[in-house]
Amino acid sequence: MRTAICERLGVEFPLFAFSHCRDVVAAVTNAGGFGVLGAVAYSPERLDAELTWIDERVGGRPYGVDVLVPGRIDASALDLRAHLLDFVPDRHRDFVTHLLAKYGVNAPPQPLTAVADEFGRRVTGPGATALIDVALQHPIGLIASALGPPPPEMVAEAREAGVPVAALVGTVEHARRQVAAGADIVVAQGTEAGGHTGEISTMVLVPQVVDAVAPVPVLAAGGIASGRQMAAAMALGAEGVWCGSVWLTTEEAETSPALRRKLLAASSLDTVRSRSRTGKPARQLRSAWTEEWDSGQESPGPLGMPLQLLLAEGAMARIGVAADRGDAGALELVSYYVGQVVGQLDRVRPARDVVYEMISEFAAAVERLNGLTSS
Amino acid sequence: MRTAICERLGVEFPLFAFSHCRDVVAAVTNAGGFGVLGAVAYSPERLDAELTWIDERVGGRPYGVDVLVPGRIDASALDLRAHLLDFVPDRHRDFVTHLLAKYGVNAPPQPLTAVADEFGRRVTGPGATALIDVALQHPIGLIASALGPPPPEMVAEAREAGVPVAALVGTVEHARRQVAAGADIVVAQGTEAGGHTGEISTMVLVPQVVDAVAPVPVLAAGGIASGRQMAAAMALGAEGVWCGSVWLTTEEAETSPALRRKLLAASSLDTVRSRSRTGKPARQLRSAWTEEWDSGQESPGPLGMPLQLLLAEGAMARIGVAADRGDAGALELVSYYVGQVVGQLDRVRPARDVVYEMISEFAAAVERLNGLTSS
Numbered sequence: 105m106r107t108a109i110c111e112r113l114g115v116e117f118p119l120f121a122f123s124h125c126r127d128v129v130a131a132v133t134n135a136g137g138f139g140v141l142g143a144v145a146y147s148p149e150r151l152d153a154e155l156t157w158i159d160e161r162v163g164g165r166p167y168g169v170d171v172l173v174p175g176r177i178d179a180s181a182l183d184l185r186a187h188l189l190d191f192v193p194d195r196h197r198d199f200v201t202h203l204l205a206k207y208g209v210n211a212p213p214q215p216l217t218a219v220a221d222e223f224g225r226r227v228t229g230p231g232a233t234a235l236i237d238v239a240l241q242h243p244i245g246l247i248a249s250a251l252g253p254p255p256p257e258m259v260a261e262a263r264e265a266g267v268p269v270a271a272l273v274g275t276v277e278h279a280r281r282q283v284a285a286g287a288d289i290v291v292a293q294g295t296e297a298g299g300h301t302g303e304i305s306t307m308v309l310v311p312q313v314v315d316a317v318a319p320v321p322v323l324a325a326g327g328i329a330s331g332r333q334m335a336a337a338m339a340l341g342a343e344g345v346w347c348g349s350v351w352l353t354t355e356e357a358e359t360s361p362a363l364r365r366k367l368l369a370a371s372s373l374d375t376v377r378s379r380s381r382t383g384k385p386a387r388q389l390r391s392a393w394t395e396e397w398d399s400g401q402e403s404p405g406p407l408g409m410p411l412q413l414l415l416a417e418g419a420m421a422r423i424g425v426a427a428d429r430g431d432a433g434a435l436e437l438v439s440y441y442v443g444q445v446v447g448q449l450d451r452v453r454p455a456r457d458v459v460y461e462m463i464s465e466f467a468a469a470v471e472r473l474n475g476l477t478s479s
Numbered sequence: 480m481r482t483a484i485c486e487r488l489g490v491e492f493p494l495f496a497f498s499h500c501r502d503v504v505a506a507v508t509n510a511g512g513f514g515v516l517g518a519v520a521y522s523p524e525r526l527d528a529e530l531t532w533i534d535e536r537v538g539g540r541p542y543g544v545d546v547l548v549p550g551r552i553d554a555s556a557l558d559l560r561a562h563l564l565d566f567v568p569d570r571h572r573d574f575v576t577h578l579l580a581k582y583g584v585n586a587p588p589q590p591l592t593a594v595a596d597e598f599g600r601r602v603t604g605p606g607a608t609a610l611i612d613v614a615l616q617h618p619i620g621l622i623a624s625a626l627g628p629p630p631p632e633m634v635a636e637a638r639e640a641g642v643p644v645a646a647l648v649g650t651v652e653h654a655r656r657q658v659a660a661g662a663d664i665v666v667a668q669g670t671e672a673g674g675h676t677g678e679i680s681t682m683v684l685v686p687q688v689v690d691a692v693a694p695v696p697v698l699a700a701g702g703i704a705s706g707r708q709m710a711a712a713m714a715l716g717a718e719g720v721w722c723g724s725v726w727l728t729t730e731e732a733e734t735s736p737a738l739r740r741k742l743l744a745a746s747s748l749d750t751v752r753s754r755s756r757t758g759k760p761a762r763q764l765r766s767a768w769t770e771e772w773d774s775g776q777e778s779p780g781p782l783g784m785p786l787q788l789l790l791a792e793g794a795m796a797r798i799g800v801a802a803d804r805g806d807a808g809a810l811e812l813v814s815y816y817v818g819q820v821v822g823q824l825d826r827v828r829p830a831r832d833v834v835y836e837m838i839s840e841f842a843a844a845v846e847r848l849n850g851l852t853s854s
Contacts, residue, residue: 105851275748276822295670296680304747305671305680307702307711308819312747327682336682336711338851339844372679372687373650444683447651469714470852473845476480476713 118344274302331465649677706840
């Protein structure tokens with residue numbers, strides 16, 4: 105395909121695949137798309153290893169990294185790491201204990217996932233810089249920042265390395281701010297997307313962002329998991345699409361068996377935008393976890409980010425273990441970030457096949473539009 | 480354009496314009512689209528007069544009527560009419576009195592709008608049948624039911640008259656139910672739409688509904704007010720689009736001056752899905768009215784439909800009068816049903832020009848898609 109994005113990034117088909125799984129990233133890139141590794145939970149050493157693994161498999165084809173660095177790098181947070189969990193109020197700690205007991209989750213506390221371990225490190229100057237440094241030592245074609253405007257340090261380093269910076273936005277206002285902060289590509293993400301998301305739908309948001317930041321290229325995110333949806337996004341003026349949810353049920357994804365079954369069975373009504381997982385509104389599978397936090401009688405209400413994230417990750421690690429051994433209560437609680445397209449995901453496919461089907465359905469959708477208008 | 484809908488309904492450009500204003504309906508139909516008169520607030524006599532007015536102006540070009548009849552016609556509701564307002568609890572009546580005082584609305588009580596007057600009549604068998612009878616005595620090309628499956632009486636009468644029945648849905652489940660109840664055309668309406676709306680976005684909903692009810696044709700609604708958005712909807716598999724919000728700021732619309740200014744100034748973040756206007760979740764302009772009902776300390780919470788509708792209409796009639804004479808408090812309260820596309824509406828245009836611009840932008844969007852894919 106020929107869009108400005110395709111030429112600038114050397115990608116054949118402007119389908120960007122956001123995934124925490126290196127196998128998905130490599131598979132999509134090798135199929136003609138553009139894999140983007142979500143490095144939120146990685147240490148610099150781990151990130152280096154993952155990117156080396158990808159480099160060895162994609163033969164120079166383009167891929168990128170999403171680092172979720174905070175917009176402002178706070179040097180005073182250096183000593184925060186060890187004490188972050190101490191800031192969680194007893195009420196909230198007790199509510200989680202109560203929830204786990206109520207749903208019979210008796211898996212032992214798991215080593216807190218890398219998220220908790222890394223979060224403190226990354227809000228510090230050296231931590232964030234280390235991640236960006238590692239990413240830029242690899243032949244990446246894009247570096248993305250999922251929360252807030254990219255920090256000036258990141259923009260400066262990426263510029264020097266000749267790597268374009270992408271930034272996710274949910275409003276026109278944020279799009280303008282991101283471009284002013286140096287973003288080379290804007291990802292306009294509608295409310296139907298999984299993860300942290302705003303209120304405006306993709307159909308409404310994308311054309312407004314395209315017009316507001318032109319000639320900066322825009323990728324559309326949210327509600328896109330098929331070739332028809334990709335064609336729709338491009339009709340709105342996007343130069344490509346950014347998909348996350350659709351990869352969760354691919355063969356390559358490291359999705360746990362219990363969660364995968366839940367995703368395959370879910371309808372588009374089964375997601376909710378809730379603060380219960382991270383402290384900020386994030387769309388995820390509706391579950392006993394989101395229901396208890398958001399409408400339970402005894403809920404103390406979610407904390408802010410990052411405390412709610414740490415609390416939730418610790419509990420979710422235990423819930424995941426119990427769910428995978430089939431405990432009924434844990435299966436009710438288990439959840440993950442996913443968009444409304446979850447209702448379309450009904451079978452496990454290789455990531456490569458998802459790309460190929462999108463390419464073919466995209467072509468059919470454009471052809472159908474032509475048939476409607478040709479006289 | 481050539482879609483099954485175009486051929487069946489004899490329309491050139493499958494842009495359906497839902498409006499309560501006969502001038503908009505006639506203008507869109509005369510410009511090559513398909514006007515649909517929202518007859519929610521009309522008596523049979525008034526509806527007859529409005530349709531006669533339209534007939535005299537469209538020269539046989541196609542238009543339709545939306546009657547918002549209840550799915551089940553309740554004969555026992557015959558004596559409800561006189562007493563409906565008596566069912567409003569004192570707490571809710573007092574809260575409205577308090578709101579009007581707090582915002583300094585001192586316009587006198589207005590004659591309760593036709594909505595209140597007609598609602599009781601229409602939930603009765605004779606009332607609903609009378610409206611449908613009147614509509615079918617005119618050369619209408621479509622009869623639509625906006626809430627729930629069309630009642631069997633309506634389907635039978637429309638069938639006999641050879642008039643297709645359209646029904647609005649917000650989920651795949653409802654789409655299947657509507658088709659089973661006899662709908663000939665399904666309008667799949669995303670959460671970004673104005674008025675009564677569900678939770679699933681247009682981008683996600685439309686392809687699922689198209690696949691679920693094929694070969695029944697689907698129109699897309701929600702988030703569509705431009706040719707790019709129309710092209711996107713058609714790429715998703717829709718055979719046409721159903722738009723409401725975009726007509727509110729046209730020259731022909733009977734939108735009050737105060738409301739029109741608010742609509743023109745609003746961004747896409749300025750709508751909210753709230754029960755405060757009708758008792759069911761309906762997207763509308765966020766205002767002091769929605770805020771006070773939904774999050775005010777003293778709010779008793781909205782009633783159900785139809786009691787909240789009656790209460791709100793009575794208050795809104797007074798608020799409208801005060802807002803149009805410029806009272807600051809009334810301007811804060813005033814609101815109306817509108818979708819997230821309100822952020823795109825920034826000038827007053829003739830309805831005809833809206834249609835022409837959509838036709839031309841639609842063609843440009845299809846051409847752009849072709850340019851991307853042709854090698």
